[in-house]
Amino acid sequence: MKKKLGALVLSVVMIGALLTGCGSTKTTESATKSTGELQKVKLQLKWLPQSQFMGYYVAKEKGYYKDEGIDIEILPGGSDIIPEQNVYNGVANIGVTWVSSLMTYQAQGYELQEIAQVFQKSGLLLASKKSAGINSAADLKGKKVANWFGGNEYEVLALLKKYNLDKEKDLKLVQQDYTMDQLKEGSVDAASAMTYNEFGLLLESGIKNEDLNVIDMNKEGVAMLEDCLFVNSKWASENKDLVVRFLKASFKGWADAVKDPEAAGKTVYEVNKSVSLDHQVYMAKEVAKLVSPQGFDTKKIGEIDTAAVRQTADFLKLYNKDLAKAPVVDDTTFNSSYWKEATK
Structure with a gap:
């Protein structure tokens, strides 16, 4: 009787093991949580x-x-x-x-x-002081425009192409640092700014929103x-x-x-x-x-x-x-x- 009972227990254990093995394809989530x-x-x-x-x-x-x-x-x-x-x-x-x-x-x-x-959506803007007279992208002609480059310039280049502006002849593209000092000090006419970062830095520096013009890449149809x-x-x-x-x-x-x-x-x-x-x-x-x-x-x-x-x-x-x-x-x-x- 003991032998039969032992065999039965062993069989149950083996079946359980087999079932566990068959279930090994269950999600890692289940295994992890258990x-x-x-x-x-x-x-x-x-x-x-x-x-x-x-x-x-x-x-x-x-x-x-x-x-x-x-x-x-x-x-x-x-x-x-x-x-x-x-x-x-x-x-x-x-x-x-x-x-x-x-x-x-x-x-x-x-x-x-x-x-x-x-x-x-893209968060990239070109920001300028109203005194620079950049009321639209066409007004970038003859201006100094700053960007960080390193892959961040493509939307700006697409914008220039849309308005038939040659980046070598019609304006000057310059290297931008990670502050907005160049725009604040007037060494550039327009600077790149992320809506969530650099544009906020401009506002926090005391420049009022109504004193700025912005070109939004989404509205211009050149967003990346x-x-x-x-x-x-x-x-x-x-x-x-x-x-x-x-x-x-x-x-x-x-x-x-x-x-x-x-x-x-x-x-x-x-x-x-x-x-x-x-x-x-x-x-x-x-x-x-x-x-x-x-x-x-x-x-x-x-x-x-x-x-x-x-x-x-x-x-x-x-x-x-x-x-x-x-x-x-x-x-x-x-x-x-x-x-x-x-x-x-």
Whole structure:
């Protein structure tokens, strides 16, 4: 009797083991939540901690990543850090960059793939004092126009082409620093400014909004896509469930940040207090307008607009003569499947 009972127990154990083995294809999320272990994910930012990236900081603070079984590490960027290289080489798992920059590396053979488009609109402006008389882009003729270059100039070049302005003959393009001092001091007539950062610095310096003219790349029809999330294609294909869970948590953080940008700005300020609380809050409010423009459904945060991607590729191809080949826009380079899974 004992032998039969032992055999029965053994059979049950073996069947259980077999069933467990058959269930090994269940999501990593289930396995992670059952064991309580968190999977490490490193997110590489394009720049220093600021409200430009508030959705990730909010998601981390509110525990959304932990809820998805993720131990997130947010790596700050800087002038000497290239997100594309860090992600490709495995220093980070997921990165934030501008689409034009990503396309440049893709065209050089880097197997990188966009998985979400966080900024739906361009944040780039050309700002000038009204005294400069630049009431439209046509008035840039004969002026000194500043830009940071390094890939940030393509929208400006597209704008000049739209108005048949030769960048060599009709005006002077000059290197811009990371302040707005050149414009304030009058050494340039127009300067590049992100809606969420440099334009705010102008206002904070005491210059009134009504004393400025701005040229908006979106309104001019020459906008290029900026902040997106991207991955090493091979790593993502081997960690699909992890990528989806990362996106779920990130989108929750972004939705909260867009809903309450003042709170989000305060969250980012506490990270390293590199700029004033007021500026972080200003930045958060402006970033919210890019992530979720008026009339945009917050359930679609991160959606990839293929038409906008193609416009970015077309402008990049025209003005970046160093591209090894034209940007490719298909599922190998811009993959919406992770976004669809995360938002269904």
